[in-house]
Amino acid sequence: MTARRPAHVLANAPFRRLWLAMSVCSLGDWLNIVALTALAGNLARPGDFRAQSLAVGGVFVAKMLPAILLGPLAGAFADRFDRRLCMVVADLSRFALVISIAAVVWLAPNDVAYRWIIAATLLVECVNLFWVPAKDATVPNLVPKERLEQANQLNLLVTYGTAPLAAALFAALSVVVDLLGGRPWLSGCLALVVNAGAFLVSAALIFTLKGIPRRNGAISTPSVVKQIVEGWRFVGGNRLVRGLVIGMLGAFAAGGAVIGVARIYVTALRGGDAAYGVMFGAVFVGMAAGMFFGLRLLRGLSRRRLFGLAITVAGLVLIAIALIHDLVFVVMLTVLLGACAGIAWIIGYTLIGLEVEDAIRGRTFAFLQSTARVVLLFVVAVANPVAALFGSHMVRAGAFSYTFDGSNLVLVIGGVLAAVVGVLGLWHMDDRKGVPLTADLLAAVRGESFTPEPPEEVPGLFIAFEGGEGSGKTTQSRMIAIWLRDQGYDVVQTREPGATKAGMRLRAILLDAAEKGLSARAEALMYAADRAEHVEKVIRPALHRGSVVVSDRYVDSSLAYQGAGRALDPEDVSKVNAWATGGLVPHLTVLIDTPPEVGLRRLGGAADRIESEPLEFHERVRKEFRALAAASPDRYLVVDGTLAQEEITRLIQDRIREILPDPVPREAEDITGTMPAIRE
Structure with missing residues (x-):
């Protein structure tokens, strides 16, 4: 039996009705902006550039000022009312105010009409401050939690998607007025009538909407300054x-x-x-x-x-x-x-x-x-x-x-x-x-x-494993090395820090939990020094022999741990390590992506200096690893570290097969052919 596909959020009748109300309201809001600014320009003295500039600017200030100053107060006040009643009354109020603007523009002198545009616009925006938080608080009560993201995407679509529709409608009304020889401000008045009608339709839709709770927690928001x-x-x-x-x-x-x-x-x-x-x-x-x-x-x-x-x-x-x-x-x-x-x-x-x-x-x-x-x-x-x-x-x-x-x-x-x-x-x-x-x-x-630059051809293959503490990268690098040997390859399995004699001494310092006073810059330079020795003595010679090098950590660990974790300039960390390695880059970097709280729970025994860092440090490290992988998707394989070990190994093997020489040599045969190019 095939699993039933979950219904779209618009199949939810109450949300669909609210979404339609939001759509017509959003269309009305955009039409309102275009119509009011056009009216302000038309009501100002013809040919007077300064008067028109100030008139249009006054409308914009009137529209935006209430949200800045009164948003938190209106949200807290709206908490006290029935949400459906609040939205219906707000829609009816906006309908009355917008119709009044059209009537005053039609009947009153220009200066009186402009003053009422500013006053009514302020009032409409104050009413909006009640409608919006009531709507935002209602949506989670009409759709299940797993559909909330989809509902929010639809809300965002109508919020901005109706703007070009409103602009096209206003342009069409203006063309009709021009063809009929109407006065310049008539198109603005007609647009306001359509805008008022949209608010009336929204009020009717919400009035007939069932299932909106009276109150279900606070919907107020902090002040803009505080945010x-x-x-x-x-x-x-x-x-x-x-x-x-x-x-x-x-x-x-x-x-x-x-x-x-x-x-x-x-x-x-x-x-x-x-x-x-x-x-x-x-x-x-x-x-x-x-x-x-x-x-x-x-x-x-x-x-x-x-x-x-x-x-x-x-x-x-x-x-x-x-x-x-x-x-x-x-x-x-x-x-x-x-x-x-x-x-x-x-x-x-x-x-x-x-x-x-x-x-x-x-x-x-x-x-x-x-x-x-x-x-x-x-x-x-x-x-x-x-x-x-x-x-x-x-x-x-x-x-x-x-x-x-x-x-x-x-x-x-x-x-x-x-x-x-x-x-x-x-x-x-x-x-x-x-x-x-x-x-x-x-x-x-x-x-x-x-x-x-074109990559340098060498007969070896370089695979690096990266990940946070307890991610499982060490286990997986060992499993992959064993698997590659079973396929007949000469494999050099290595790690950082500590793959050389000098590196072992550096590792003892770097991971010593008692070494609390080590500065971030000194730490980054010591890791780079270990890496320079590692590349010179282990990795590069193995690659030129035609071996497969499997390394537990490489340059990206420094970019994640010292760059993001220690908050050093990533460009500085990158330059130091590029110099230390001679620009040597792995053919493939396998990132075992494991949430830090999961990885740290896996660790046994006493924590070393890096493992004992706070969770926020390890969160930054994980995010940087993911950002590095996103920036170089061709070089990276990202694997979910919470999967079963066997599943992770299988996914890595599938990816490595794509870059291995073809045909794969048997154990009894010599390794021939040339590996894929490596960048240096």
């Missing part, structure tokens, strides 16, 4: 995560500059509301394309390099958007800008998820999201006043004339900021030092991995 302060405490100590967060926030600031001045920039390019809707949607279409296709097209490029490169290119594209005064080209470049932002955002989130310990991952993401909101608010609030202060200037040189206004200036500043952050990210996190970026990128475009 940022506590989050930086955890993020600041990790060099890679710190670089990722700074890069993502830099990209977010550049994106905020685009959002802030897009409306007045499109107007300066003689585009109407339809063009604004198209440009707004182009950002999100590009982001979706970047998230989906970017990583697939450049599969062979290091993720750390791609992260910095995407932000750098986004900055250069943003500068081009600022300087090119052609609406069609600007829209095309905006799609490319969104694609770069999407690539950077998905890589940053993925790498942070891999690098941050489970216990603090939630706080790290909360810190990132909270800081991003603050950065966005600051940039959007500053962008329009800066644009208004700079004004509009015409440069003439004979028959040539060029207009450079405040929106151009803001976009140039945002582009320069993103490019600088991207270059710093490339320098800060580059994990392929010495490999030219251009050659690496071209190889990735061709679907290949760039190799700096």
Whole structure:
């Protein structure tokens, strides 16, 4: 009998109804942003660049300020109410407020209408603060725990996936109004009516939804300031995560500059509301394309390099958007800008998820999201006043004339900021030092991995085993050595530290539990000294004889233990060991990936100096091993160390068979032929 496939989360009727409500609300929210900023620009004095800049900026500040200041208070207040009633009342309130904006714009003078836009926008965002935490707290009560991740992915899809739909709808409404000869603000009013209808549909869906508990634990959130302060405490100590967060926030600031001045920039390019809707949607279409296709097209490029490169290119594209005064080209470049932002955002989130310990991952993401909101608010609030202060200037040189206004200036500043952050990210996190970026990128475009130099042909095969304490790598290296001898190979089984006479003395110092005062740098240099002797006296001679070398630990152990565990600069550790080994790299590195708490429980007897380090140390070591494997998938075999020993051995044998000479020699025969190339 075949096992029944578990039902999709949308097969859950209550969640499906809530998800539909979230979808129409999200569509309404995006439509609201586009419509209100377009209305603000249309209500300002025609042709007055400064007035339009300040009007649009006021709408953005009104939309974002409540979440920054009142989020925790509203969440705590929402804890006290029936969640379904809270969401229904919030939807009805948003419906009434949005309809009132359309009515006031239609009937009142421009200055009165604009003031009500700001006031009503503040009120709508305050109401949102009740709806969002009630919704977030309801989802876990409607879906089983094993389906919660799938439900959250669907929620994320509608949160951002409805943005281009809203932009396209607004553009279509604007085209219809233009064809019918309507007033410029009419398309904004029609969009607000559709937006209000979306809130009304959401209220009806949630009102008929059964199974929402009145209250099931607190749903309040800490203040944004507290999240940022506590989050930086955890993020600041990790060099890679710190670089990722700074890069993502830099990209977010550049994106905020685009959002802030897009409306007045499109107007300066003689585009109407339809063009604004198209440009707004182009950002999100590009982001979706970047998230989906970017990583697939450049599969062979290091993720750390791609992260910095995407932000750098986004900055250069943003500068081009600022300087090119052609609406069609600007829209095309905006799609490319969104694609770069999407690539950077998905890589940053993925790498942070891999690098941050489970216990603090939630706080790290909360810190990132909270800081991003603050950065966005600051940039959007500053962008329009800066644009208004700079004004509009015409440069003439004979028959040539060029207009450079405040929106151009803001976009140039945002582009320069993103490019600088991207270059710093490339320098800060580059994990392929010495490999030219251009050659690496071209190889990735061709679907290949760039190799700096052709490998040196030698008749031996080098296999290294890596893993944390108690991972089982020593047992597996011994089992593989026995198996290879049974196949007729000349096998040299060795280990680090301690494979030479000098190495044995170094091992005694390095692993002595009483040697507590040894500095991290001294430890790294002693391991490198042992490795230099090991390569010179044991590994290289065996490889030139045509032997198979099976080593228990090699260079990657120093990168994991001294680089990540001791928090030394990984580039320094890598350079020292590359010099010590003459650049000798294994044909295959087998990583036995075992959770530290499992591995440490396996150890018997007194713990040595490394084994006695705290669990956090061993967690960092494991994460670095996994990051090294992810950066060089062709050279690594990663095996789950919690599997049965026989299963682990079988998986390793299957992988080694792929690189052994063919045909495999018998025990009675001499070993002939040449092993695969080795890099030195």
